[in-house]
Amino acid sequence: MRQNPQRRTALLDAAIEVLAREGSRGLTLRAVDKEAAVPTGTASNYFRNRDELLSQVMTRTNERLTPDPDELAATMAAPPSQALVVTLMRRLVERMRTDRSSHLAMLELRLEGTRRPELKAELTRVFTELLEANIKWHLDAGLPGDRTSVLLLYLAGSGFMVEDLTLPDFLAPYDLDGLLQALVERTLPASAEPAAAR
Template sequence: MRQNTERRTALLDAAIEVLAREGSRGLTLRAVDKEAGVPTGTASNYFAHRGDMLTQVMRRTRERLTPDEAALAERMSAPRTLALEVQLMRDLVERMRADRSSYLAMLELRLEATRRPELYEELSGFLREEFQGLIAYHREVGMPGDDLGVALLYLAMAGLLVDDMTIPDILREPYDVDSLIQAMVPRVFGGPAAPDRPAGPSD
C-alpha cells in the first residue's frame, strides 16, 4: 500500500506526544489516530503493529532532536576549546528543553525496551551507534580531551538531563544546570575552568 510521507511523519509526531504524556501503556494505534486528528484505523495502515510503531518513533525522536546542520556548522567555526565544549553542552540542554516531548518519549522507550527484547535489541544498537558516533565526531573535529573524557561527559550529561527534564527543581542554586555544565567540562577533561559565557561564533 502506498503511504503518504507527510501523513506518516504526522502520525509519528502524534505518537511522540501520546508517549510523552500518557506513557507506553497509553500508546495505542487508536490513541495516535485521535492525537493526529485522522480517521480511526489510519495508523494501522502505516504501522504493521505496535512494536513497529515504537521502533519508528525511536528514529523520529532522533530526527527531531538532532541539531540543525547550519547552526552546528556555525557553532563549530569557533576555536576548539573547553569554552566551546561548554557551549555545545548548553546547546544540547536547550535543544532537549525545546522538544521535551521527544526527550520524554525516548525515556519511555528505554523503559519499554526492558520489557520488549525486540525493542531492546533495536534501541541498544541504535544508541550504541550514536554513542560511538559522538566519540568519533569529537575526535575528528579536534575537540580537546580524549575518548574516555567524551564517554564520561556523555554519562554526566545524561544524568543531568534526566533531572532537568523530569524534576527540574532538584537543580537549583547553587547547583543550577548552567553552573554544573561550566564546572563539569573542565573537570572531565582536566583543563582550566571555562569562562562564564564563551563568545559564540558570531559574537
C-alpha cells in the same frame, strides 16, 4: 497501499506526544489517530502493529533531536577548546528543553525496552551507534579529551537530562551554566586541549 510520507511523519510526531504524555501503556494506534486528528484506523494503515510503531518512533525521535546542521556549523566555527565544549553542552540542554516530548518519549522507550527484548536490542544498537558517532565527531573536530572523556560527558549529560525532565525543581536551586562549565573543566582538563586552543 500508497502511503503519504508527510502523513507518516505527522503520525510519528503524534505518537511521540502520546508516549511523552501518557507513557508506553497509553501508546496505541487508536491514541495516535486521535492525537493526530485523523480518522480512526489511519495509523494501522502505516504501522503493522505497536512494535513497528515503537521502532519508527525511535527513528523519528532521533531525527527530531539531531542538531540543525547550519547552527552546528556556526557553533563549530570557534576554535576547539573547553569553552566550545561548554557551548555544545548548553546547546544540547537547550534542544532538550525545547523538545521535551522527544526526550520523554525516548525515556519511555528505554523503560519499555526493559520489558521487550527486541526493543531493548534495537535501542542498544542505535544508542551504541550514536555514541560511537559522537565520540568520532568529537575527536575528529579536535575538541579536547579522549574517548573516555567523551563517554563521561555523555553519561553526565544523560543524568542531567533525566533529572531536568522528571524532577526539574530538584535542580532549580543550582546554577546550570556553572555546573556545565565545572563538568567540562573537570572532565576535560585544560592540559588536554590542543596547543592552538590554549
